[in-house]
Amino acid sequence: MGELKLMKGNEALAEAAIRAGADAYFGYPITPQSEVIEYLMAEKPYERTGMVVLQAESEIAAINMIYGAAGSGKKVMTSSSSPGISLKQEGLSYIAGAELPCVYANVVRGGPGLGTIQPSQADYFQSTKGGGHGDYRQIVLAPASVQEMADFVKLGFELAFEYRMPVLILADGVIGQMMEKVELFDQMPRLTDDEIAEKYPWATTGKKKGTQRRIITSLALQAHEMEAHNMMLQKKYADVTEKEVRFEAISCEDAEYIIVAYGSSARIAQKTVELARKQGIKAGLFRLITLFPFPSKALQNLCKQGVKGFLAVEMSAGQMVEDVMLSVRGCAKVDHFGRFGGTIHTPEEVLNALKSKIIGG
Amino acid sequence: MTEEIIIAGFGGQGVLSMGKILAYSGIMQEQEVSWMPSYGPEMRGGTANVTVIISDERISSPILTIFDTAIILNQQSMDKFEKSVKPGGTLIYDPNGITHHPERKDIRIFQIEGAQLAAEMGNTKIFNMIVLGAYMNVKPIVKLENVIKGLKKSLPERYHKLIPLNEDAIRLGMKNVAEIAN
CATH class of the missing domain: 3.40.50.920 (Rossmann fold)
Incomplete structure (x- = not known):
C-alpha cells in the first residue's frame, strides 16, 4: 500500500502531477482551485523532479505555454476554474486540432460570467460538446473523490498520450476543497529528451541531419485537406468512444x-x-x-x-x-x-x- | 459505524484544524474520513464550519444537513445547527458568548467551558483541543493515541514539541465536559 495522506482535492491533483512525472505546470490562480498552484509552489517540484512550475501572466498565456510545451512532447498540465477555463478555449481548440496531449483540470464554480466561487456543474456543455470552435472532442474524467483527483492525473496523462488529445479532469468546488484519505501512487520518472525524441515521432524535438522536419499545426488552407484531417479526428473519437467508457x-x-x-x-x-x-x-x-x-x-x-x-x-x-x-x-x-x-x-x-x-x- | 459531525464557530477558533485532526485520527485507526469546510465569503471574518465524517465504510455524501453530533462554539452557529442534530444525537457547546442556550429535549446536550479553561491555562490557542477532548469523552470514537499519532503525522517537525501541550488540553477537556440535565 502506498503512502496515506489527508489532502484537499486540489492538493492531491497537484501532488499527482509531480508523481506522474509531469515536465511542467503552467497556471494562473482562481478560487476554488488556487491551492493547485499554491501547493506546487510550496512543494518546489523543480527540486524534486526537475518539473517546471510557472505562474503565467494570464490564463491565455498559460494554455499557449501548454500548447508549445506539448508540441515538444513534454508532459504538461494546467488547471483553472470556470471563467479561467473559458479563456483557455481558443488554445484548447488549437491543441485538439494539432493533436497534442495535455491534461487540464476545471474545478467548476457557479456561472455564467464571473459567477460565484461556490461549486457548480454547469460547465458540462462546455466540457463535453467542445468549448472551443471546430469539430473536436476531449476525454472528460469526472472525479468524485480526492483519491480520484490523484488517480485521474495519472490516467489522464496515459489517455492524453495514447490518443494525442486533451484530457479534462472536470471537478467542482466540493471535490477541490474537501479533504479525504488518499493513497498516493509512487513517483514516476520524467522522460529524458532522448526518450521523448524516440518515443514520440510527432514531437518537435529539434531537427537533426538526415531526419524529416516535424510540423505541428492546426491549419490547412485546402478544404479537402481539412476535411481529411477532420475525418481522421472523428475516427479517433469513435475509437475513444468504443474503448474508454468508464x-x-x-x-x-x-x-x-x-x-x-x-x-x-x-x-x-x-x-x-x-x-x-x-x-x-x-x-x-x-x-x-x-x-x-x-x-x-x-x-x-x-x-x-x-x-x-x-x-x-x-x-x-x-x-x-x-x-x-x-x-x-x-x-x-x-x-x-x-x-x-x-x-x-x-x-x-x-x-x-x-x-x-x-x-x- | 458512521459518525457525522458538524463543528461550527468563529473563524480563528480553530474549527477547521480541529476537524482536520479528527479526520487524521480516523485515518490512523484505518477508517474512512471526509472533511468538508464552508469556504468562500462567509469564511472571511465570519463564521466557519466543517463537516467531518468518520466511518468504517465508504463515505457517500460529504455534504450533510443533519448530524449525529454538533460541536457549537458561537451563537450564530447555535441558531443554525441546534435544529440539525438527529433525534437522539449529541450537541456539545461552549457556553461562553451563548445567549440562547439549546432547548431541544430529544438530544443529549453537553457543555465544555473551553474558552475559560484555555484562558486559565494561559494559552487561548489550545481552545480547540480542549473542545476536542470534550468530544472524545462524550463520543469515544477516535482514541487519544491515534489523535497524537495524527498530530505527529500532520504537523511539521518543528511543532512536535507542542504535542504534549495539546495532549494536556485534550485531557483537560475530557475531564471537564458536563452533561446538562435535560
Missing part, C-alpha cells in the same frame, strides 16, 4: 429507479440511494466517470433490464440530462433535478425529487 453502477442490479450523476452530485446521490433503500424504494446510482465518452450503451442496457425511470442529478439547470435522454431514447422516463448557481442540493432534496418527478410523476 462508469460505476451502485445498487443498480435490482433497481427500478436510477439516479445518474457525476462528481460531487454522485456522492450526494449515493446518500439519497441509501435513504431511499431504507424506505423500501429500489433505487440505484449510475455514476459517470467519463462524461466523454458517455456511457450510452450501459444506460440502454439498464433500460432493457426494466428500469422504470432515470433522474439526472447535476448542479446545473439541466445539461447532462440531455445525454441521458439521447442514450435512453424514450424507453424510460427521464427527468432532471439540481440546484445551481453555486448552491448544492442535499440528499433529502434529491430523494424528494426522485419521488415527485420519477416515481410519482
Whole structure:
C-alpha cells in the first residue's frame, strides 16, 4: 500500500502531477482551485523532479505555454476554474486540432460570467460538446473523490498520450476543497529528451541531419485537406468512444429507479440511494466517470433490464440530462433535478425529487 | 459505524484544524474520513464550519444537513445547527458568548467551558483541543493515541514539541465536559 495522506482535492491533483512525472505546470490562480498552484509552489517540484512550475501572466498565456510545451512532447498540465477555463478555449481548440496531449483540470464554480466561487456543474456543455470552435472532442474524467483527483492525473496523462488529445479532469468546488484519505501512487520518472525524441515521432524535438522536419499545426488552407484531417479526428473519437467508457453502477442490479450523476452530485446521490433503500424504494446510482465518452450503451442496457425511470442529478439547470435522454431514447422516463448557481442540493432534496418527478410523476 | 459531525464557530477558533485532526485520527485507526469546510465569503471574518465524517465504510455524501453530533462554539452557529442534530444525537457547546442556550429535549446536550479553561491555562490557542477532548469523552470514537499519532503525522517537525501541550488540553477537556440535565 502506498503512502496515506489527508489532502484537499486540489492538493492531491497537484501532488499527482509531480508523481506522474509531469515536465511542467503552467497556471494562473482562481478560487476554488488556487491551492493547485499554491501547493506546487510550496512543494518546489523543480527540486524534486526537475518539473517546471510557472505562474503565467494570464490564463491565455498559460494554455499557449501548454500548447508549445506539448508540441515538444513534454508532459504538461494546467488547471483553472470556470471563467479561467473559458479563456483557455481558443488554445484548447488549437491543441485538439494539432493533436497534442495535455491534461487540464476545471474545478467548476457557479456561472455564467464571473459567477460565484461556490461549486457548480454547469460547465458540462462546455466540457463535453467542445468549448472551443471546430469539430473536436476531449476525454472528460469526472472525479468524485480526492483519491480520484490523484488517480485521474495519472490516467489522464496515459489517455492524453495514447490518443494525442486533451484530457479534462472536470471537478467542482466540493471535490477541490474537501479533504479525504488518499493513497498516493509512487513517483514516476520524467522522460529524458532522448526518450521523448524516440518515443514520440510527432514531437518537435529539434531537427537533426538526415531526419524529416516535424510540423505541428492546426491549419490547412485546402478544404479537402481539412476535411481529411477532420475525418481522421472523428475516427479517433469513435475509437475513444468504443474503448474508454468508464462508469460505476451502485445498487443498480435490482433497481427500478436510477439516479445518474457525476462528481460531487454522485456522492450526494449515493446518500439519497441509501435513504431511499431504507424506505423500501429500489433505487440505484449510475455514476459517470467519463462524461466523454458517455456511457450510452450501459444506460440502454439498464433500460432493457426494466428500469422504470432515470433522474439526472447535476448542479446545473439541466445539461447532462440531455445525454441521458439521447442514450435512453424514450424507453424510460427521464427527468432532471439540481440546484445551481453555486448552491448544492442535499440528499433529502434529491430523494424528494426522485419521488415527485420519477416515481410519482 | 458512521459518525457525522458538524463543528461550527468563529473563524480563528480553530474549527477547521480541529476537524482536520479528527479526520487524521480516523485515518490512523484505518477508517474512512471526509472533511468538508464552508469556504468562500462567509469564511472571511465570519463564521466557519466543517463537516467531518468518520466511518468504517465508504463515505457517500460529504455534504450533510443533519448530524449525529454538533460541536457549537458561537451563537450564530447555535441558531443554525441546534435544529440539525438527529433525534437522539449529541450537541456539545461552549457556553461562553451563548445567549440562547439549546432547548431541544430529544438530544443529549453537553457543555465544555473551553474558552475559560484555555484562558486559565494561559494559552487561548489550545481552545480547540480542549473542545476536542470534550468530544472524545462524550463520543469515544477516535482514541487519544491515534489523535497524537495524527498530530505527529500532520504537523511539521518543528511543532512536535507542542504535542504534549495539546495532549494536556485534550485531557483537560475530557475531564471537564458536563452533561446538562435535560
